[in-house]
Amino acid sequence: MSFLLTCPNCGVREVTDFGYGGEISSRPRSRPTLRELGEYNYFRRNRAGVQREWWFHRSGCRAWFIAERDTRTNEVLLTELPARSDGGGAG
Amino acid sequence: MSRLPNQPGELINRGKAIRFTFDGKAVEAYEGDTVGSALYAGGLRTFSRSFKYHRRRGLLCCAGQCPNCIVAVDGAPGVRACIEPVREGMRVEHLNAQPGLELDVMRATDIVGGPFTRPGFYYKTFIRPRKLWPLYEKVLRHAAGLGVLRKRQSEREWRTEYRRRHADVLVIGGGTAGIGAAKAAAASGADVVLVDEGPVPIEPIAGVEILGRASALGYFDGIVPVWQGDTLHQVRARNHVFATGAIEQPLVFAGNDLPGVMLSGGAVRLAQLYAVSPGTRAVVATTSDRGLDAAAKLLDAGVQIAAVADLRVNRTARARQLAERGIEVLIGHTILEARGGKTVEGAVLGPIGVEGGSVERTFECDLAVVSGGFAPATSLLLQAGARTRYDAARGCFVLDQLPPNVTAVGDVAGVDDPGAVAVPPPVAGAGHGKCFACLCEDVTAKDIKLSVEEGYDSIELSKRYTTVTMGPCQGRMCQLPAIRLMAKETGQSLEQVGTTTARPPWVSVPMGILAGRPFEPAKRSSIHARHRELGGNIKWAGDWRRPYDYGDPQAEALAVHRAAGLIDVSTLGKLLVRGPDAGEFLDRLYPNRFSDLKPGRIRYGVISSDAGRIVDDGTICRIDEDTFYVTTTSSGAGAVEEWFSWWLADWRMRVQLTDLTQGLSAVNLAGPRAREILGELTDVDCSPDAFKYLDGRQARVAGVPCLILRIGFVGEIGYEIHFAAAYGEHVWDALMQAGRDKGIRPFGLEPQRILRLQKMHILVGQDTDSESTPFGAAMPWIVKLDKDEDFIGKWALEHYAEEEPATRLVGFTLPNGHVPTEGAVIMDALGSPVGQVTSSRFSPVLDRVIGMAWVPSPLARDGSKVTISDEGTTMQAEVQTRPFYDPDGEVLRS
Numbered sequence: 001m002s003f004l005l006t007c008p009n010c011g012v013r014e015v016t017d018f019g020y021g022g023e024i025s026s027r028p029r030s031r032p033t034l035r036e037l038g039e040y041n042y043f044r045r046n047r048a049g050v051q052r053e054w055w056f057h058r059s060g061c062r063a064w065f066i067a068e069r070d071t072r073t074n075e076v077l078l079t080e081l082p083a084r085s086d087g088g089g090a091g
Numbered sequence: 092m093s094r095l096p097n098q099p100g101e102l103i104n105r106g107k108a109i110r111f112t113f114d115g116k117a118v119e120a121y122e123g124d125t126v127g128s129a130l131y132a133g134g135l136r137t138f139s140r141s142f143k144y145h146r147r148r149g150l151l152c153c154a155g156q157c158p159n160c161i162v163a164v165d166g167a168p169g170v171r172a173c174i175e176p177v178r179e180g181m182r183v184e185h186l187n188a189q190p191g192l193e194l195d196v197m198r199a200t201d202i203v204g205g206p207f208t209r210p211g212f213y214y215k216t217f218i219r220p221r222k223l224w225p226l227y228e229k230v231l232r233h234a235a236g237l238g239v240l241r242k243r244q245s246e247r248e249w250r251t252e253y254r255r256r257h258a259d260v261l262v263i264g265g266g267t268a269g270i271g272a273a274k275a276a277a278a279s280g281a282d283v284v285l286v287d288e289g290p291v292p293i294e295p296i297a298g299v300e301i302l303g304r305a306s307a308l309g310y311f312d313g314i315v316p317v318w319q320g321d322t323l324h325q326v327r328a329r330n331h332v333f334a335t336g337a338i339e340q341p342l343v344f345a346g347n348d349l350p351g352v353m354l355s356g357g358a359v360r361l362a363q364l365y366a367v368s369p370g371t372r373a374v375v376a377t378t379s380d381r382g383l384d385a386a387a388k389l390l391d392a393g394v395q396i397a398a399v400a401d402l403r404v405n406r407t408a409r410a411r412q413l414a415e416r417g418i419e420v421l422i423g424h425t426i427l428e429a430r431g432g433k434t435v436e437g438a439v440l441g442p443i444g445v446e447g448g449s450v451e452r453t454f455e456c457d458l459a460v461v462s463g464g465f466a467p468a469t470s471l472l473l474q475a476g477a478r479t480r481y482d483a484a485r486g487c488f489v490l491d492q493l494p495p496n497v498t499a500v501g502d503v504a505g506v507d508d509p510g511a512v513a514v515p516p517p518v519a520g521a522g523h524g525k526c527f528a529c530l531c532e533d534v535t536a537k538d539i540k541l542s543v544e545e546g547y548d549s550i551e552l553s554k555r556y557t558t559v560t561m562g563p564c565q566g567r568m569c570q571l572p573a574i575r576l577m578a579k580e581t582g583q584s585l586e587q588v589g590t591t592t593a594r595p596p597w598v599s600v601p602m603g604i605l606a607g608r609p610f611e612p613a614k615r616s617s618i619h620a621r622h623r624e625l626g627g628n629i630k631w632a633g634d635w636r637r638p639y640d641y642g643d644p645q646a647e648a649l650a651v652h653r654a655a656g657l658i659d660v661s662t663l664g665k666l667l668v669r670g671p672d673a674g675e676f677l678d679r680l681y682p683n684r685f686s687d688l689k690p691g692r693i694r695y696g697v698i699s700s701d702a703g704r705i706v707d708d709g710t711i712c713r714i715d716e717d718t719f720y721v722t723t724t725s726s727g728a729g730a731v732e733e734w735f736s737w738w739l740a741d742w743r744m745r746v747q748l749t750d751l752t753q754g755l756s757a758v759n760l761a762g763p764r765a766r767e768i769l770g771e772l773t774d775v776d777c778s779p780d781a782f783k784y785l786d787g788r789q790a791r792v793a794g795v796p797c798l799i800l801r802i803g804f805v806g807e808i809g810y811e812i813h814f815a816a817a818y819g820e821h822v823w824d825a826l827m828q829a830g831r832d833k834g835i836r837p838f839g840l841e842p843q844r845i846l847r848l849q850k851m852h853i854l855v856g857q858d859t860d861s862e863s864t865p866f867g868a869a870m871p872w873i874v875k876l877d878k879d880e881d882f883i884g885k886w887a888l889e890h891y892a893e894e895e896p897a898t899r900l901v902g903f904t905l906p907n908g909h910v911p912t913e914g915a916v917i918m919d920a921l922g923s924p925v926g927q928v929t930s931s932r933f934s935p936v937l938d939r940v941i942g943m944a945w946v947p948s949p950l951a952r953d954g955s956k957v958t959i960s961d962e963g964t965t966m967q968a969e970v971q972t973r974p975f976y977d978p979d980g981e982v983l984r985s
Binding site: 001002003004014019021027028031032034037040041042054056058062063064065074081082 | 255311312313314327700701702732733736737740741743750886887889890
């Protein structure tokens with residue numbers, strides 16, 4: 001796997017500069033059932049296509065940001081700093 | 092050294108002699124020679140012994156495309172002699188022949204091999220009896236192969252570097268087309284990298300970085316690794332120009348591997364570039380005008396031409412020109428056999444499509460020049476996503492589709508090979524001896540036939556069975572012949588047979604280059620030099636170099652109990668969490684509460700994941716209303732900072748995180764006399780009522796602004812002192828000096844582990860794993876489920892609070908003095924593993940063996956007995972749930 005990512009702070013860098021945080025998941029807002037909790041903790045959509053995901057500029061500014069990437073081609077469509085809380089997703 | 096008279100365009104500098112050795116013997120060369128040209132000029136004909144049959148192999152392509160001239164240079168195997176420039180004093184050695192190139196005992200595999208050397212023979216034979224495989228393997232490894240690695244470790248290791256290079260345009264191949272493309276791209280203002288593996292340096296071009304004597308190894312998701320000497324350039328370019336050329340193909344006939352059989356390009360290069368006569372009398376066999384041109388050039392260089400066999404049925408203009416020079420050109424003929432012992436002594440020519448008999452003619456010669464047409468070198472292009480199709484007229488696979496931002500120029504895009512025709516498969520039964528399809532792996536035409544007969548009837552299967560195309564040439568010489576043979580044996584068209592998948596590496600590459608230089612970053616605290624001076628036993632602890640002890644861990648532990656000890660804890664993670672929402676932020680991250688912590692007070696916290704598992708632990712001191720100082724475990728420092736900043740990025744709270752781990756040093760001063768020692772160096776009131784357990788104070792220590800945390804990881808009165816790293820040695824020295832007459836000792840990681848185990852203070856990652864919850868780890872008190880607000884792990888912990896864990900973390904003692912291995916198994920009555928020991932030590936102050944272990948919940952109560960199985964020994968331990976030392980914390984709080 002090898003591609004370029006644009007850190008919203010630092011600019012274009014090799015993907016090896018970054019840590020991958022996985023697809024953005026939805027953290028339950030109220031007490032989930034055990035099944036919902038298990039799905040949130042352990043299940044991922046694993047989409048073949050464009051997904052929103054977390055990245056961390058580990059060897060750079062150490063900021064978390066969001067990328068939209070096509071998982072089939074590794075084409076990165078956009079990167080942006082998170083503008084608002086979308087109800088949890090980190091972790 | 093025999094040389095031709097001056098040749099126009101020769102590369103050698105006759106005024107400058109270069110000396111090197113081959114198998115210990117001195118060789119004379121000229122500057123500009125390659126190892127191959129110099130050795131050939133010196134009379135060497137056998138350059139290597141083949142992979143399996145140990146047959147003689149000589150120069151074939153003289154262009155770095157075939158495996159025949161692979162030698163070792165200065166101990167490194169796998170060097171292509173024909174493109175390796177000579178250097179003064181270089182040590183060249185042959186490969187894969189014992190005792191020597193001229194007498195190779197493993198020749199027996201060819202002479203008596205018969206049924207024993209067919210493909211698959213050793214897969215089928217050497218599997219039984221299985222236990223003999225190590226012996227078989229040793230013998231087979233010795234018999235086969237392409238070289239021996241340098242024996243000594245020091246010789247095998249050399250420093251290699253990675254380099255990242257981003258460019259607008261990468262041009263692969265420094266021939267006419269490649270140089271032209273690089274110049275054009277640079278002229279348009281692009282940042283260009285040009286890669287060329289040839290022996291001749293390319294003239295500098297403005298705006299172009301030339302990587303000479305360098306090989307593009309493959310194409311990986313837009314990165315092209317380029318091996319140049321000790322450096323692996325990882326080139327990422329927006330546009331790729333492939334000028335990889337075309338590769339002259341050999342012909343498959345009996346004895347086609349005999350030294351003296353040479354590709355037309357190789358023979359011409361030897362004569363024209365290095366002024367070395369490839370032979371005295373040659374037979375030429377060709378499928379296009381290239382071979383006829385070569386015949387004319389060799390004639391010009393003084394080589395006699397015995398005859399020329401032109402596969403084509405039409406006599407071309409060039410054939411007529413040759414005939415006018417008195418050369419016999421046999422139209423519709425090809426070469427059927429090369430004869431000879433050590434080198435070519437004769438060649439048998441015959442008409443195509445006629446089997447055996449009176450029409451064959453034998454010519455005496457010492458050189459058989461062959462040209463089987465040109466195949467575009469498309470491997471790297473295919474890796475980049477290009478497609479090829481079979482061109483029936485030319486008889487090779489040509490480029491069909493290119494991916495975006497990829498261009499092909501020069502011969503790879505379309506060979507200038509006038510009159511080229513498709514080459515038919517070799518005539519069955521013509522000539523005597525083996526016909527090699529693959530020179531790297533010694534695969535004969537018969538072997539491919541056999542693989543089809545055994546059911547491996549696709550090119551990909553046959554490749555895996557016979558290993559054709561899998562050798563150092565990577566299919567350059569053998570892919571097309573193998574496809575032709577497959578087509579013949581299966582009755583398919585070449586289009587139907589198709590090609591094997593092109594894979595990296597395109598050239599043989601040392602593993603060390605791919606591995607790069609091993610980096611082991613070492614972190615050292617600012618006090619490290621002192622630890623060395625004090626005789627510290629320095630070991631790795633994660634990325635850190637830390638003193639495990641200063642010679643006597645037990646005495647160091649006792650010193651902490653009896654007087655005072657000083658340990659460097661600079662490795663702790665240190666985070667400053669600041670802002671109006673800081674308290675709420677920590678409340679959301681920890682299962683307990685921090686917003687109600689009073690300034691100047693400290694609270695222990697365990698970080699849990701949303702799955703309710705323990706992630707890390709540490710202490711948090713509230714410095715003022717908006718500021719918290721968070722410490723983490725040494726190994727978890729980076730991960731916790733990432734974890735905090737991740738949630739902060741999501742929650743967008745008014746909080747600022749600052750990682751102070753590297754900027755601050757910290758020492759822990761602990762023991763009954765710690766208070767006195769600290770009191771001598773600070774103005775802050777250290778009396779028990781003024782500076783209580785779990786108080787945090789900002790004060791100067793030995794003049795240095797510090798944050799002093801009164802905590803008790805080791806179980807005695809303790810002050811963890813944090814300060815700017817630059818003052819590390821100063822603060823350490825001041826404390827040691829102040830404690831000198833009070834019995835202070837430095838203590839290392841090992842005594843600290845004894846001390847903390849006595850208190851059952853867990854080490855996250857040692858006593859816990861990714862399954863451990865705070866409830867199982869006997870810390871239910873750190874989970875505040877009455878917190879109304881949400882926090883990470885709340886829902887999972889609510890669930891675990893109601894569920895009895897299968898195992899719990901408890902302490903244990905052992906009576907007999909045996910210290911079980913950490914990781915030893917807890918067994919039930921039936922001998923099944925039901926838990927494990929996580930920590931165990933001999934405690935000098937308690938004079939017994941103590942430990943911690945995960946045991947089944949029903950056994951997790953004081954006084955119950957558990958069985959520990961430790962590498963064959965079983966022992967009975969007694970469970971203890973409260974700390975072994977100072978269970979009520981009276982010492983700690985005093």
